[in-house]
Amino acid sequence: MLDFLDIYKKLDFLPEYLRVQYTNFIIKYFHKVEYRLTLEEIFVRLKADEPIEYIFNLAEFGECQLYVDNRVLIPRQETLELAKLSLEYIASQDNVRCVLDIGTGSGCIAIYLADQLRDRDISFYGIDISKDALDVANINITEYKLQNKIKLIHTDFRDLEFENLSDCMIVANLPYIPNSRKLPNSVYKYEPHIALFGGMNGDELITELLNKIKKSENIKRSFLEIDNGEIIVI
Numbered sequence: 224m225l226d227f228l229d230i231y232k233k234l235d236f237l238p239e240y241l242r243v244q245y246t247n248f249i250i251k252y253f254h255k256v257e258y259r260l261t262l263e264e265i266f267v268r269l270k271a272d273e274p275i276e277y278i279f280n281l282a283e284f285g286e287c288q289l290y291v292d293n294r295v296l297i298p299r300q301e302t303l304e305l306a307k308l309s310l311e312y313i314a315s316q317d318n319v320r321c322v323l324d325i326g327t328g329s330g331c332i333a334i335y336l337a338d339q340l341r342d343r344d345i346s347f348y349g350i351d352i353s354k355d356a357l358d359v360a361n362i363n364i365t366e367y368k369l370q371n372k373i374k375l376i377h378t379d380f381r382d383l384e385f386e387n388l389s390d391c392m393i394v395a396n397l398p399y400i401p402n403s404r405k406l407p408n409s410v411y412k413y414e415p416h417i418a419l420f421g422g423m424n425g426d427e428l429i430t431e432l433l434n435k436i437k438k439s440e441n442i443k444r445s446f447l448e449i450d451n452g453e454i455i456v457i
């Protein structure tokens with residue numbers, strides 16, 4: 224039986240808000256890793272700033288539990304808000320037939336949407352420039368048995384042709400952090416830089432996507448996460 228107080232005390236190297244969060248996480252999910260990790264090993268890796276999600280290979284995204292490792296960004300709370308807002312929009316529209324999740328990473332957005340919209344005739348596309356990220360997305364899509372709903376496409380979104388699409392919408396959480404911004408060790412050391420940094424100003428990729436969307440008449444609506452977790456809808 225895991226002792227909450229004992230774990231909490233051993234996490235004294237963490238800031239207070241993380242101690243409670245991580246104690247709960249360890250107690251909730253330890254059974255998933257105990258065959259390969261001891262509590263002591265977990266504490267050592269946390270001390271080295273490794274995110275708990277990579278240690279457990281597990282991230283919560285709303286009701287979804289996703290496999291993650293250092294090939295993908297750990298899904299964030301702000302992105303769940305983006306997914307929820309997109310879901311609200313799609314649920315209110317009869318004529319959305321396709322959703323492009325640009326920069327799919329772990330597949331969190333596409334999986335969250337496709338899982339909630341299983342009874343709708345919508346094709347989801349998870350697009351990413353990183354083959355490594357798509358391998359992780361594929362693990363999650365298979366786990367959720369969504370292979371017939373979500374197709375993965377390995378490409379730079381800048382090479383995509385929007386002209387051939389119809390009744391499509393876009394949800395995108397592309398990298399938006401300026402290259403020179405200092406990040407906490409747990410992020411800089413472990414998360415893939417291709418998922419974090421968007422260029423000198425940070426917004427270069429998002430601006431390119433916006434320009435592509437503006438030129439296309441086939442995209443119904445787009446939901447994009449930008450810096451500070453803000454969401455723009457166009």
Ligand SMILES: C[S@@+](CC[C@H](N)C(=O)[O-])C[C@H]1O[C@@H](n2cnc3c(N)ncnc32)[C@H](O)[C@@H]1O
Nearest residue numbers: 298302326327328351352353379380396398418
């Ligand atoms: C901020 S992460 C988002 C991952 C996931 N959607 C999430 O919200 O957790 C950005 C993703 O965009 C991908 N990416 C970066 N540049 C890209 C490009 N030019 N075309 C397609 N994907 C790109 C990265 O590989 C990464 O997986």
